[in-house]
Amino acid sequence: MLIYLMLLALLSCKYTNDTQFGKQYNAIRMEYGSPVIHDYMRLRIADTDFENWRAPQTMHDTISIGFHAGKGFYIHHDSILQEDDIFRKRINDSTFVFIAILTHGNLKKHQFTNIYYDTVDERSLKLTAKEYLNNNSDYKNYYNSERQNLTIEEADSILTEWGTGRCL
DSSP: OHHHHHHHHHHHHHTTOOOOSGGGGGGHHHHHHHHOOOOTOOOEEEOOOOEEEEEEEHHHHHHOOOOEEEEEEEEEETTEEEEEEEEEEOOOOEEEEOOOOOOOOSSSEEEEEEEEEEEEEEEGOOOOOHHHHHHHGGGGGGOOOEEEEEOHHHHHHHHHHHHOOOOO
């Protein structure tokens, strides 16, 4: 029993500890404009090449304002190559709108290479590959994509309207 509790404590630390490019790196992110890792986010995956931080599932299921759902970033030789961020807001029982922000950069050079707004219907995530690939008319309402490219200023404006932001 003691070994089980020690193992459980060790594993839970993996998901709560900070890393070199985790929350302690937020001040640098703010300097080059990449979204910060918000306090409510937890580390899910960490190795020498990649990290993934996510909001708790209860936020996805219950919150009605916008929130930072996840951040993934790729590491190369003690620097960040790119950061991928998703902000979400639930609009009904099955559908989210989201903003995706891809940032390449560091303090010397950075750019927002891809920013877009889109929707996702959670029911479409449960389709089999055959149903998805056949684009069966029974499921056509799942595919109503509203993907729209945005500038960083447009993304910031929407995030503010949702009650969140890159640095909040």
